[in-house]
Amino acid sequence: MSILLSRETRVLVQGITGRVGRVQTKWMLEYGTDIVAGVTPGRGGEEVEGIPVYDTVAEAVVKRGAEASVFFVPPASVKDAVLETIEAGVKLIVIVTERVPIHDVMEIRAYAKDREVQLLGPTSPGIITPGEAKMGIMPGNMFTAGRIGVISRSGTLAYEISADLSVAGLGQSSVVGMGADPVVFTNMPELLELFAKDPDTDLVVIVGEVGGVQEEKSAQFIAQRMTKPVVAYVAGQNAPEGKRMGHAGAIIQGGMGTSQSKVTALRQVGVEVAEYPLQVVELVRQRLILY
Amino acid sequence: MRLYEFEGSELFRQEGLPVPDYAVTASPREARQKAQEMGLPVIIKAQVLAGGRGLAGGVRTAESLEQVEEVVHRILDTPIKGLPVRWVTVAQKVEIEREFYLGVTVDGYSGTPVVILSATGGVSVEEIARAHPEQVASRQVPITKGLSLSEAQQMAQEVGLERGELVQVAATLHTLYNIFRKYDALVTEINPLVRTPKGTYLAVDAKVEVDDASLYRHPDLQVVLEDRILNPLERKGYQIGVTYVDLDGEIGIIASGAGLGMATMDVISQRFRPANFLETGGAITAELLYQVMDLVLQKKGLKGVFINLYGGINPIHEGAKGIVSYIREHKITIPIVAKVLGNRQEETWEILKEQGVRVVTEVATEKGVEQLAHLLEGGK
Numbered sequence: 001m002s003i004l005l006s007r008e009t010r011v012l013v014q015g016i017t018g019r020v021g022r023v024q025t026k027w028m029l030e031y032g033t034d035i036v037a038g039v040t041p042g043r044g045g046e047e048v049e050g051i052p053v054y055d056t057v058a059e060a061v062v063k064r065g066a067e068a069s070v071f072f073v074p075p076a077s078v079k080d081a082v083l084e085t086i087e088a089g090v091k092l093i094v095i096v097t098e099r100v101p102i103h104d105v106m107e108i109r110a111y112a113k114d115r116e117v118q119l120l121g122p123t124s125p126g127i128i129t130p131g132e133a134k135m136g137i138m139p140g141n142m143f144t145a146g147r148i149g150v151i152s153r154s155g156t157l158a159y160e161i162s163a164d165l166s167v168a169g170l171g172q173s174s175v176v177g178m179g180a181d182p183v184v185f186t187n188m189p190e191l192l193e194l195f196a197k198d199p200d201t202d203l204v205v206i207v208g209e210v211g212g213v214q215e216e217k218s219a220q221f222i223a224q225r226m227t228k229p230v231v232a233y234v235a236g237q238n239a240p241e242g243k244r245m246g247h248a249g250a251i252i253q254g255g256m257g258t259s260q261s262k263v264t265a266l267r268q269v270g271v272e273v274a275e276y277p278l279q280v281v282e283l284v285r286q287r288l289i290l291y
Numbered sequence: 292m293r294l295y296e297f298e299g300s301e302l303f304r305q306e307g308l309p310v311p312d313y314a315v316t317a318s319p320r321e322a323r324q325k326a327q328e329m330g331l332p333v334i335i336k337a338q339v340l341a342g343g344r345g346l347a348g349g350v351r352t353a354e355s356l357e358q359v360e361e362v363v364h365r366i367l368d369t370p371i372k373g374l375p376v377r378w379v380t381v382a383q384k385v386e387i388e389r390e391f392y393l394g395v396t397v398d399g400y401s402g403t404p405v406v407i408l409s410a411t412g413g414v415s416v417e418e419i420a421r422a423h424p425e426q427v428a429s430r431q432v433p434i435t436k437g438l439s440l441s442e443a444q445q446m447a448q449e450v451g452l453e454r455g456e457l458v459q460v461a462a463t464l465h466t467l468y469n470i471f472r473k474y475d476a477l478v479t480e481i482n483p484l485v486r487t488p489k490g491t492y493l494a495v496d497a498k499v500e501v502d503d504a505s506l507y508r509h510p511d512l513q514v515v516l517e518d519r520i521l522n523p524l525e526r527k528g529y530q531i532g533v534t535y536v537d538l539d540g541e542i543g544i545i546a547s548g549a550g551l552g553m554a555t556m557d558v559i560s561q562r563f564r565p566a567n568f569l570e571t572g573g574a575i576t577a578e579l580l581y582q583v584m585d586l587v588l589q590k591k592g593l594k595g596v597f598i599n600l601y602g603g604i605n606p607i608h609e610g611a612k613g614i615v616s617y618i619r620e621h622k623i624t625i626p627i628v629a630k631v632l633g634n635r636q637e638e639t640w641e642i643l644k645e646q647g648v649r650v651v652t653e654v655a656t657e658k659g660v661e662q663l664a665h666l667l668e669g670g671k
Contacts, residue, residue, distance in 0.1 A: 154550020246549025
């Protein structure tokens with residue numbers, strides 16, 4: 001069933017009555033996602049695309065059995081809403097919202113730490129298990145079902161590389177957007193571990209970018225514990241120092257966070273790293289034959 | 292968003308940390324007057340949002356009033372790392388008996404604040420940590436609990452401080468952490484905290500960076516982000532709500548995501564040089580892409596534009612309308628190649644083609660850039 005999400009997952013949409021929430025609910029339903037409820041405080045009793053809307057997450061969990069939630073909630077409301085959602089017992093939370101204050105992200109992470117909940121984001125495009133379900137904003141027509149796992153810091157680049165793989169006949173088990181902020185809820189090695197345990201995944205593609213240490217830490221994890229082949233691409237070979245490249249976390253500072261540092265760390269532990277996105281396809285093919 | 296040093300000092304002062312008396316000015320004459328009031332010698336510091344300002348000649352001591360004017364002139368006339376210097380601070384020279392380093396920052400990977408204290412200051416803390424690891428203490432702070440005064444005192448003890456010094460430095464560290472939390476900072480740093488021969492403690496430098504995403508809840512900061520973006524094209528980008536990074540090349544880039552934009556730069560750099568990085572974010576409208584075209588085409592020496600959009604959250608068919616109306620109104624003739632995929636892609640392709648945009652329907656950015664190269668070489 002791939003990781004985290006399947007066609008059986010009962011999904012809640014938070015912020016369902018907003019402009020983006022409505023449109024994305026429609027696309028997710030068309031894709032086959034089992035959306036069981038929406039939540040917008042003060043809008044309980046309404047319907048969006050035939051889906052009942054509740055005032056609170058607790059109601060959606062009790063009345064509709066929601067077990068996963070995707071967020072289209074404004075940044076200032078994210079912290080309270082996530083805490084409410086964790087309290088209500090939801091096990092998977094995907095935050096699509098951009099520009100959530102970093103201190104809020106740190107607080108949420110601290111709160112979620114000892115609880116059994118998997119959070120993705122913020123600034124995540126979501127997660128898709130091709131042919132089954134998607135939570136988030138990924139355009140479904142870029143993906144095909146198969147046995148390659150994809151973990152990406154970027155949304156749009158995950159679409160491109162998945163579509164490159166799809167065109168080459170290499171389908172995906174799950175594609176996970178981990179988010180692009182300086183602090184994210186789930187670090188890359190944790191996602192590598194989920195794919196390592198997944199019987200439906202043969203190989204994992206990492207789509208990294210400049211800034212932070214996610215790729216370097218992944219290299220450590222791969223050296224010690226990864227049981228499946230990994231192929232990577234790291235965007236931003238030509239990113240200038242000191243400029244935020246669109247994502248809050250995509251910045252080279254004081255010589256730290258360069259694509260070179262990441263590529264070197266990954267290659268040292270035997271990861272094949274592509275020079276440009278399309279080369280990922282070639283490297284995946286080679287590794288699958290070897291494996 | 293980085294604060295200027297004087298803004299950081301003001302914040303520290305408001306929050307109860309002692310800072311030296313200083314004046315901010317853009318005038319050599321006024322600087323002279325302030326120096327006279329304060330008494331010589333004075334330290335003159337360039338106010339600029341770049342590191343390494345001391346090495347770049349942006350920090351000087353002046354012993355006479357004539358020298359004050361001369362130094363201020365020189366500093367205001369010399370850009371630091373390409374950034375113009377708009378103000379200087381004039382401050383009475385502080386007598387130094389001992390220097391410390393105090394910093395709070397975000398550890399992105401662990402997702403916690405990190406507090407760092409060094410018994411030696413005035414130089415880079417990385418250097419001290421390498422040469423004298425016993426003089427540096429750092430700890431991750433559980434954010435829901437915070438840093439207690441006694442924990443700050445333990446850190447002071449770890450780096451070998453004693454008695455009054457331990458108490459004073461720990462109290463400053465504790466306050467610095469609370470400022471970090473109160474203002475949603477990414478960095479609060481004092482390098483150095485100085486102990487004077489009189490036994491007083493002064494924060495002689497102030498480095499503060501605030502999380503842009505949190506500015507909505509800090510009207511008290513009264514700073515305007517836009518004002519500190521000095522590149523006019525980058526400022527325009529900020530005004531219309533996109534990220535624009537000015538580069539040296541000849542191919543304009545418009546991408547609907549940050550990772551995609553960086554990958555597009557990587558691919559274009561194999562043959563050409565990107566003129567810019569531009570990321571629209573997830574709120575594309577016809578109007579926004581019209582403005583984006585206007586921004587990208589302002590760059591001098593542009594030979595072509597590559598548009599790379601995905602319709603996930605973005606209504607690309609709307610964006611396409613903005614692109615074509617700009618091309619039509621401004622009679623743009625340089626080659627424009629668009630690779631636009633996702634929800635409602637067929638409709639989008641039709642809109643673009645009608646205005647002469649070369650539409651690439653393949654997935655790979657590499658194929659699109661090949662098309663652009665073909666057009667630039669005079670192909671059809």
